Amino acid sequence: MRILIRTSRWAIWARRLGSVAVPLVVLSVLLHHLRLIGSEAFVNAALGGALVAGLAVLAGIIALARLWQTGDRGWGSSLLGLFLGLLCLVPYAWYGSLALTYPPVTxxxxxxxxxxxxxxxxxxxxxxxxxxxxxxxxxxxxxxxxxxxxxxxxxxxxxxxxxxxxxxxxxxxxxxxxxxxxxxxxxxxxxxxxxxxxxxxxxxxxxxxxxxxxxxxxxxxxxxxxxxxxxxxxxxxxxxxxxxxxxxxxxNPTINQPEIEPDADVVVEDDAPPAN
Missing domain, CATH: 3.30.310.80 (Kinase associated domain 1, KA1)
Known part of the structure; x- marks a missing residue:
């Protein structure tokens, strides 16, 4: 009898979400950097990228937990989705730590x-x-x-x-x-x-x-x-x-130092006789 081994749907969704999160985050930053989108659109796109990346991480964790129990296929897709989601969340974590360190100031x-x-x-x-x-x-x-x-x-x-x-x-x-x-x-x-x-x-x-x-x-x-x-x-x-x-x-140790002019009252006698 042939045993059917299924591919975990959670793994598939983890890979899909991770594959969407990467271009969403990268393109939003690139377009904002090139001034092709405004600041408000960039903030919305960046928040959307963070949401998709977070869902990819969540789906990847759930997929790995289920694969461990069921023995279905999808380890590669689960790990890929988890990796891509975490990769996209790194800059958000960095800026989040800065937001906790510094108060809002512009x-x-x-x-x-x-x-x-x-x-x-x-x-x-x-x-x-x-x-x-x-x-x-x-x-x-x-x-x-x-x-x-x-x-x-x-x-x-x-x-x-x-x-x-x-x-x-x-x-x-x-x-x-x-x-x-x-x-x-x-x-x-x-x-x-x-x-x-x-x-x-x-x-x-x-x-x-x-x-x-x-x-x-x-x-x-x-x-x-x-x-x-x-x-x-x-x-x-x-x-x-x-x-x-x-x-x-x-x-330049003498830069900006005033020039010292010789005192006009001091006369130097070059022909003075040598001392005995």
Whole structure:
């Protein structure tokens, strides 16, 4: 007598759901990154991808449990669906952990935000109201996101800032270089995050020929939560700027040092007789 071995329906559904979840998650991120879909559509697609991935994991677990009991076929499909579902859920788990670590915030600055104006996106009429941290929260979560003061001229520090922005590959939108009147120098740049959100960075350098003060602002243009990205970006950039200034001062120890002129009252006699 021939024994019929069935293929578990749970295994089939686990594979199907996992195969749908992968392109749903990848395509939603890709289309948002390329600005082919709006932020609201991206959020809905991302949530849909998470739901499908979760169902794939659930179906895979149920399929494996039933296969262990019944001896039906479908181990490969069950494991594939489980793997694809878990793979799709990894970024959601990562951002979930960040959401538990950082409170909702979309705008962070080292000083008053009105002195660091945003350019916004071309054609953008308005932005959602920013979510801000209290001063105590900012100092606790991002202790290194503070104003920097350097013993270099405004122009020298601004040149370092421009170089670091270029090295980071940020899209510069506006530059107001230092001038002879030592007006505040500004640089606005836009950053596209991996999920496709647009962030804007504002850097301001004030000072004179002897010293320079650097302030920075990083804001999410339309994201509902930055997951700590703005604060970490400010800390990382200012740490790189600290390093760049340190290297410049180390390699040029006399930079920005006043020249010492010889005293006109001191006369050096070259023809003085040698001492006995």
């Amino acid at each position: 705008d962070l600055a080292t000083t008053a935000r009105d002195g660091l104006p945003l350019v916004f996106e071309p054609g953008t009429v308005s932005m959602p109201p920013p979510l801000l941290l209290t001063r105590q929260q900012a100092e606790t979560l991002f202790p290194s996101a503070e104003t920097r003061i350097y013993p270099l001229s405004q122009a020298q520090v601004f040149a370092l800032v421009e170089q670091l922005v270029a090295d980071a590959g940020w899209d510069v939108r506006r530059v107001r270089a230092p001038d002879a009147a030592f007006d505040p120098a500004l640089l606005n740049a836009q950053i596209v995050t991996l999920p496709g959100w647009r962030d804007e960075v504002v850097l301001r350098v004030t000072g004179d020929e002897a010293s320079a003060v650097v302030d920075m602002r990083s804001a999410s243009l339309h994201a509902p939560h930055d997951f700590g990205a703005n604060g970490r970006r400010i800390e990382r950039f200012l740490a790189d700027l600290d390093t760049a200034v340190t290297v410049l001062l180390r390699d």
